[in-house]
Amino acid sequence: MDQSRTSPTAALLLKLRQRDDVSAEEEKVVEDLVARTKHVAARSDLVSEGDRPKHSTLIIEGFAARYRQLPDGSRQLTSIHVPGDFVDFHSFLLKEMEHGITALTDCYVVEVPHASLKTVSETHPHLMRLFNLCALIDGAIHREWLVSMGRRRAPMHLAHLICEIYELLEAVQLASNHELRFPITQIDLADILGLSAVHTNRVLQELRRSQLITWDGAVIKILDWPRLRDFADYDNRYLHLVREPR
Amino acid sequence: MDQSRTSPTAALLLKLRQRDDVSAEEEKVVEDLVARTKHVAARSDLVSEGDRPKHSTLIIEGFAARYRQLPDGSRQLTSIHVPGDFVDFHSFLLKEMEHGITALTDCYVVEVPHASLKTVSETHPHLMRLFNLCALIDGAIHREWLVSMGRRRAPMHLAHLICEIYELLEAVQLASNHELRFPITQIDLADILGLSAVHTNRVLQELRRSQLITWDGAVIKILDWPRLRDFADYDNRYLHLVREPR
DNA sequence: CGAACTGTTGATGATCGTCAACTGTAGTGG
DNA sequence: CCACTACAGTTGACGATCATCAACAGTTCG
Numbered sequence: 263m264d265q266s267r268t269s270p271t272a273a274l275l276l277k278l279r280q281r282d283d284v285s286a287e288e289e290k291v292v293e294d295l296v297a298r299t300k301h302v303a304a305r306s307d308l309v310s311e312g313d314r315p316k317h318s319t320l321i322i323e324g325f326a327a328r329y330r331q332l333p334d335g336s337r338q339l340t341s342i343h344v345p346g347d348f349v350d351f352h353s354f355l356l357k358e359m360e361h362g363i364t365a366l367t368d369c370y371v372v373e374v375p376h377a378s379l380k381t382v383s384e385t386h387p388h389l390m391r392l393f394n395l396c397a398l399i400d401g402a403i404h405r406e407w408l409v410s411m412g413r414r415r416a417p418m419h420l421a422h423l424i425c426e427i428y429e430l431l432e433a434v435q436l437a438s439n440h441e442l443r444f445p446i447t448q449i450d451l452a453d454i455l456g457l458s459a460v461h462t463n464r465v466l467q468e469l470r471r472s473q474l475i476t477w478d479g480a481v482i483k484i485l486d487w488p489r490l491r492d493f494a495d496y497d498n499r500y501l502h503l504v505r506e507p508r
Numbered sequence: 509m510d511q512s513r514t515s516p517t518a519a520l521l522l523k524l525r526q527r528d529d530v531s532a533e534e535e536k537v538v539e540d541l542v543a544r545t546k547h548v549a550a551r552s553d554l555v556s557e558g559d560r561p562k563h564s565t566l567i568i569e570g571f572a573a574r575y576r577q578l579p580d581g582s583r584q585l586t587s588i589h590v591p592g593d594f595v596d597f598h599s600f601l602l603k604e605m606e607h608g609i610t611a612l613t614d615c616y617v618v619e620v621p622h623a624s625l626k627t628v629s630e631t632h633p634h635l636m637r638l639f640n641l642c643a644l645i646d647g648a649i650h651r652e653w654l655v656s657m658g659r660r661r662a663p664m665h666l667a668h669l670i671c672e673i674y675e676l677l678e679a680v681q682l683a684s685n686h687e688l689r690f691p692i693t694q695i696d697l698a699d700i701l702g703l704s705a706v707h708t709n710r711v712l713q714e715l716r717r718s719q720l721i722t723w724d725g726a727v728i729k730i731l732d733w734p735r736l737r738d739f740a741d742y743d744n745r746y747l748h749l750v751r752e753p754r
Numbered sequence: 755c756g757a758a759c760t761g762t763t764g765a766t767g768a769t770c771g772t773c774a775a776c777t778g779t780a781g782t783g784g
Numbered sequence: 785c786c787a788c789t790a791c792a793g794t795t796g797a798c799g800a801t802c803a804t805c806a807a808c809a810g811t812t813c814g
Contacts, residue, residue: 330655333741338658340651352644355637360648360746387633391601394640397647398598402606404650405586409576411657412584412702415801447760456658458803463762495579500606661769693792704771709794711770 270296270322270372273346273434278392280433280505288389291382295374296320302371308363309350315359317373319349324369325446329453330361339454341403342366342427346434351397354379367445402500411456414495416465419455421494424475424482426501433503440487445480516542516568516618519592519680524638526679526751534635537628541620542566548617554609555596561605563619565595570615571692575699576607585700587649588612588673592680597643600625613691648746657702660741662711665701667740670721670728672747679749686733691726 271292278284278292299322302308308319308326319326326349327339340361343349349363354376383390403426410419427444431437452462469475474490476483484490517539524530524538545568548554554565554572565572572595573585586607589595595609600622629636649672656665673690677683698708715721720736722729730736 328651330651332655332659336659338655340654352647355641356644356648356748357752358745358748360743360748361651383633383637387629391629395601397644398602401598401643401647401650402602404647404654405574405576405607408586408650408653408657408702409578409584411654412699413578413582449760453658456654459760460762460804461802467762497606499604502602502604502606506603695792705792706772706794707770713794
């Protein structure tokens with residue numbers, strides 16, 4: 263795994279700074295939230311459905327996803343999370359988890375006690391507002407996924423997903439040059455797209471045949487960013503990556 | 509339209525009280541947010557994509573929906589909103605709207621200035637937290653919709669939607685006895701489900717044939733709630749309708 | 755070496771979209 | 785009053801997209 267990162271809070275701070283200035287004191291508060299990093303093996307649950315966690319989980323390294331398992335055995339992933347994401351921030355207010363969270367790859371995470379978040383909300387409301395803002399952006403991503411599911415054909419859907427993940431990783435300096443490490447199986451990818459694994463495989467090959475991407479093992483290369491973006495009808499405004507004037 | 513409602517804030521207060529106690533003072537603050545109700549005709553935009561509204565819109569009466577229009581002319585609704593919902597609460601922090609909001613029926617709404625929300629966040633943090641909590645539940649609903657889109661067949665998907673809307677309306681005392689007024693066209697319904705209008709019509713008839721519901725004009729009657737719920741694999745935990753102990 | 759898993763391909767069928775036509779209803783204007 | 789329009793709902797025919805089942809290759813790992 264990548265050990266080059268200086269601090270476990272680096273990705274989170276990069277994310278927050280895209281929203282607004284983060285003062286030196288707030289930065290210290292964020293760093294104090296990180297008590298001890300914990301390793302989670304790929305394919306195991308960070309949080310299970312029905313849990314009432316006493317902490318929110320911050321991803322330091324690796325990929326995780328929210329998912330729901332249906333009675334017929336099928337599974338749907340409802341979001342994917344990258345370093346810097348509070349993957350179950352809402353459990354701070356909502357208590358019961360109505361979905362599970364799985365590690366798509368080996369992960370390093372930090373469990374931030376809800377009590378600490380409560381303190382932050384009282385002593386550093388501006389910082390708390392930045393966390394809330396990130397949760398609202400999660401909602402915007404959900405809505406874009408709904409659009410992809412409902413109105414984009416599978417190849418466009420996959421292309422759109424690749425654009426999104428690339429820009430999310432680029433924003434925390436984990437991807438550049440239209441190249442990203444995204445070590446996920448086609449089975450998990452199918453559960454993101456809401457497709458069968460077989461069809462997912464064929465759709466992926468279609469993007470390869472069209473010279474839009476290569477996807478070899480864990481490494482995705484976007485061969486023609488403008489064409490991929492147009493093909494996917496990708497408009498990144500919903501990620502709110504540029505800071506809004508206040 | 510129904511004029512029996514005593515106060516424009518009735519639905520909102522019912523919603524908030526499901527989350528936590530609302531003090532008399534907080535109730536007064538909520539009522540002060542409602543300056544002037546405004547009528548919006550069915551099929552017109554409450555907010556348009558790209559807008560930077562200076563207020564958040566609270567629905568007093570009628571149904572509204574968030575939507576996105578795609579270049580090929582197709583449209584996807586990403587959420588539907590009932591009285592008591594802040595339909596664009598996130599614009600308070602996120603500024604630019606990356607989707608539009610349309611009135612599915614004639615609506616009465618209130619436009620609450622962001623400046624007022626800012627004041628509330630400073631003087632009544634507990635109340636603001638309840639608003640935030642509602643926004644997080646919106647996210648949970650989005651996730652459940654993603655599951656429906658990805659892994660439920662059209663008849664299950666529609667059944668699930670009916671269950672959800674019924675319970676949301678029941679929670680603000682706008683539906684009871686497994687009967688609800690939901691005056692929406694099959695075209696809009698198709699744009700919720702991500703289906704064509706023709707297929708939506710057939711799916712609807714399937715539910716009618718199965719004696720699960722009647723849907724005559726604006727009125728939906730759920731004929732067999734347990735069977736509809738089982739058929740849809742509907743589990744309402746994600747709506748967080750019961751108050752959590754603190 | 756076998757076991758388990760991922761990726762891949764082919765064959766077949768189910769689900770859903772598209773096109774077209776027709777019905778009923780409500781409104782609109784002469 | 786009636787012709788005319790507009791639109792929601794409905795039905796049939798046909799085709800595209802996607803799921804399912806089965807088989808097999810390549811890799812890793814014990």
